[in-house]
Amino acid sequence: MIDIKELRKSFGHNEVLKGINIKVDKGEIISILGPSGSGKTTLLRCLNYLESPDGGTVTIGDISINSGKVNKKEIISLRKKSAMVFQSYNLFQHKTALQNVMEGLLVVQKRNAKESKEIALEVLQKVGLKNKIDSYPSQLSGGQQQRVGIARALALNPDVILFDEPTSALDPELVGEVLEVIAKIAKEGKTMIIVTHEMNFAREISDRIIFMDNGVVVEEGTPKNIFVEQKEERTRQFLKRMT
Numbered sequence: 001m002i003d004i005k006e007l008r009k010s011f012g013h014n015e016v017l018k019g020i021n022i023k024v025d026k027g028e029i030i031s032i033l034g035p036s037g038s039g040k041t042t043l044l045r046c047l048n049y050l051e052s053p054d055g056g057t058v059t060i061g062d063i064s065i066n067s068g069k070v071n072k073k074e075i076i077s078l079r080k081k082s083a084m085v086f087q088s089y090n091l092f093q094h095k096t097a098l099q100n101v102m103e104g105l106l107v108v109q110k111r112n113a114k115e116s117k118e119i120a121l122e123v124l125q126k127v128g129l130k131n132k133i134d135s136y137p138s139q140l141s142g143g144q145q146q147r148v149g150i151a152r153a154l155a156l157n158p159d160v161i162l163f164d165e166p167t168s169a170l171d172p173e174l175v176g177e178v179l180e181v182i183a184k185i186a187k188e189g190k191t192m193i194i195v196t197h198e199m200n201f202a203r204e205i206s207d208r209i210i211f212m213d214n215g216v217v218v219e220e221g222t223p224k225n226i227f228v229e230q231k232e233e234r235t236r237q238f239l240k241r242m243t
């Protein structure tokens with residue numbers, strides 16, 4: 001379903017992605033681990049062209065974009081294939097939880113108000129926020145805001161949900177409720193790529209783990225391969241620091 005080939009990205013002289021190759025099957029849950037600054041967020045952002053790669057090809061489903069031959073229409077089509085859950089939630093502050101979730105359905109998917117509301121209510125129920133639909137972000141805890149962020153992504157029914165460190169802005173006591181919601185969605189067979197520093201969570205939830213360092217994929221495999229039988233010294237050192 002997803003095929004990333006030789007993906008490259010630099011910011012000035014800083015080469016952040018140095019030829020990344022990753023394939024993801026439909027329904028697979030992939031966690032990307034790695035030290036800060038290793039390029040994980042940039043990789044996610046290249047998948048929907050929030051950042052334009054300098055080299056390589058991104059394929060999601062039937063849309064394939066080569067960095068050398070990009071047109072706007074293709075980018076719009078590619079963006080519709082995924083939905084991102086951001087570290088800092090990125091909710092509209094002047095809209096309620098319900099309105100935040102409805103926004104993409106109305107504006108991007110051009111659905112009518114009735115249908116958008118039905119879908120939004122269903123996903124807000126799924127993330128446990130049925131009783132908060134009329135609350136504004138400022139009236140919600142960080143965990144609740146992030147669950148709205150997840151509901152918003154889920155509502156669009158994308159081929160893949162991209163999670164960019166979804167719990168790293170949260171107070172420790174609020175992390176669990178968000179991870180629980182992500183685990184619930186994972187069980188429903190959604191394809192997901194999750195950048196996270198939550199090692200235990202990644203270990204439990206993932207079909208496959210990718211360890212990145214310094215712009216390259218150092219090692220990938222099952223949670224057992226990475227957490228127990230890791231082959232690379234860099235992986236071992238990182239896990240030692242994190243666990």
Ligand code: ADP
Nearest residue numbers: 011014016034035036037038039040041042043
């Ligand atoms: P990670 O998610 O693994 O922490 P990032 O992808 O956020 O890594 O960052 C990788 C590197 O790219 C860092 O050195 C960061 O400073 C740099 N970087 C990320 N985004 C930008 C940007 N918009 N402009 C310049 N440098 C950036």
